[in-house]
Amino acid sequence: MEATVSKRWLLARLYEPEQTIVDCRFTLGKPQAGKESFEQEHIPGAVYLDLELDLSAPVSEHGGRHPLPDPQLLAARLAKLGIGNTTRVVAYDDESGMNAARLWWLLRYLGHEQVFILEGGFSAWKAERFPVTDHQPIRIPSSFEPNVQSQMVVGVDEVRQVSVNTVEALSEARDSASTAPYDLPVLIDSRARERYLGLEETLDKKAGHIPGAVNYFWKETQNEDGSLKSAEELQEHFAQLDKDAEIIVYCGSGVTACPNVLALEKAGYKNVRLYAGSWSDWISYEGNPIATGDEK
Template sequence: MDATVTKRWLLARLYEPEQIIVDCRFTLGKPQAGRDSYEEEHIPGAVYLDLELDLSSPVGGHGGRHPLPDPEVLAARLSKLGIGNDSRIVAYDDESGMNAARLWWLLRYLGHEQVFILEGGFSQWKAEKYPVTNHQPVRVPSTFEANVQPQMLVDVHKVQQISANMEPSASPTGLSSVLIDSRARERFLGQEETLDKRAGHIPGAFNFFWKETQNADGSFKNAEELQEHFSELDQDAEIIVYCGSGVTACPNVLALEKAGFKNVRLYAGSWSDWISYEENPVATGEE
């Protein structure tokens, strides 16, 4: 089954007991806005997970702006919400799927495959007259046991190694290891930076803006369209994906897997972690 589901698909299964719907709405710079929106109205039965309080660890000297949560801490939070190892999770947000994709990636990192993203997010759901409510469900706690998949992740040392061995290239075609920067073009080039202390990108990285994996309505492009989008990449290459803080990289991971790539890993700390090490070089422009 695809990693995304349609509104009609979810409506038909809205009250199935094994399913947990998770509202992941969050606005950077307005940390209470997502929860406020959830409390005002949400998809019936949905519980709420906060990007910074639940899906990240506290910020430290390294690890970036959204460090990964401790697996056991997240597992305990999921258990409290009634999410167990047999649950089917459908996540949504109102940010083109970037926060929902963070939860999608995290659950798979914890060994849970039954997790999906709602195409189009909450605003489309509401605009098309699907049901909403302000009732917050009472969930019976369950047991979620983490089975961490370390192969899905790389750390700064691995990225340093790949970057240092990268020869200047105009194309990733033929490369066995590829660094993909998921941020907007102007941030990649170092022309604009409003979130992090330094502008630019990891030397040797290639820019594939995460929003270009989606259609105008916020749904993900189909497998054939994504294969065309990533056609410069070799299917058997090791692909390391990063962004500013490890959040918007997740939709790119999903899109790459949807396009058939098998060896895709996340640099979770991303650019904000990279620049926390003074010795790490920074590239700007087209290199």
Template sequence: MEATVSKRWLLARLYDPEQTIVDCRFTLGKPQAGRESYEQEHIPGAVYLDLELDLSSPVTEHGGRHPLPDPQVLAARLSRLGISNDTRIVAYDDESGMNAARLWWLLRYLGHEQVFILEDSFGTWKAEKYPVTDHQPIRVPSTFVANVQPQMLAGVDEVRTVSEKTVAAMGDTVNSDSTAPHPVLPILIDSRANDRYQGLNETLDKKAGHIPGALNYFWKNTQNADGSYKSADELQEHFTGLDKDREIIVYCGSGVTACPNVLALEKAGYKNVRLYAGSWSDWISYEDNPIASGEK
């Protein structure tokens, strides 16, 4: 089954006792807005998880603006919400799926595969007269046991090495007439908008630019105008030129909007995709890390 589900699919299973719906709405710069929106109205039966309080850990010197939550802390939070390892989870938001994708990625990182994203926003759900409520469900605690999948992550040291070797290989290609192949390196993908990638318009982080050697694939370009994900064929065309046999490391500003790109890459048939969770905001927290600007 694909990682996304339709409104009709969810409506038909709205009161399935083996399922938990999770509202992930969150507005950067307005940390209370998501919970307030949830308390006003949400999909019936939904519980709420906050991007910064539940799906991230406190900000420190390194780790970026949204460091990954401690797996045991998140597992305890899920348990209190009545979510077990057998629960099917459907997540939604009103931000083009980026926060829901963060939960999707985190749950898979904890070893939980039965997690899906509603392919439409809450706003679309409501506009099309699907049911909403302000009732907050009473949840019976359960037990969720984390089975962490460390291979899904790439750390700053590895990203630094990949960046250095990629830039060196690019230089060798330009300056050499040799046709000998270069060692196969992971591909770095920057998920931010192109103006941020180029360093032309940085409003969230202290430094502008991108990790040297990274390619730019804006995460919103994986979606249709209504916020639903493009088909597998469309995504394959979108990622044309990326070798499916190579490893891919995806980052963004803080590790959130990279998650929709991870989902889209997997949907397009890329099997070896990892997340640099700290992303750009972690990269620039190390003074010696180089910064590139422009299209290269």
């Protein structure tokens, strides 16, 4: 089954006991807005998880604006909400799926595969006149034992080495008028093109991108209604990437990279990893170089 589900799919299974629906709405710069919206109305049976309080660790010197949460703490939080190792989880938000994709990625990182994202999010659900409520049912705690998939995440040291190797390979290819080798890991920057190019930066202290990275804006993997494009469309979108290459995806803080991870996997890429700290972590190290403009 695909990682996304339709509104009608969820409607038909809305009250199944082995399922937990998770509201992940969150607005950057307005940390209370998501929770307040949830308390006003949400999909029946849904529980709420906060991007910064639940799905991230506290910010420190390094690790980015949304550091990965401690696996044991996250597992305990999930268990308290009634999410166990066999619970089917359906996540939604109202931010084009980026926060729901963060939960999707985190659950898989904890070894939990039964997690899906609702296409279109809450506004699309409500537009269909499907049921909403302000009622918050009592949750019966469950048991969640994390089985951390450490191979899914990449740290700054590995990214630094990949960046150096890529820049050297591109330089050698230019000097010899040949193409760069395809056996190198690929760094993907998921942010909007203006931020990748270094033309603007509204969230982080420095503008630009990790040297050697190529730009694939995460929203370009979606249709106008917020649903994920088909596998064939995504294969065309990522056509310049070698299917056998190792791919490392990052964004500003490790959140909007997750929809790109999802899209790459749907397109058939098997070796996709997340640089969780992303750009905000990269620039927290004074010695890390910064590139602007296009990678040639």
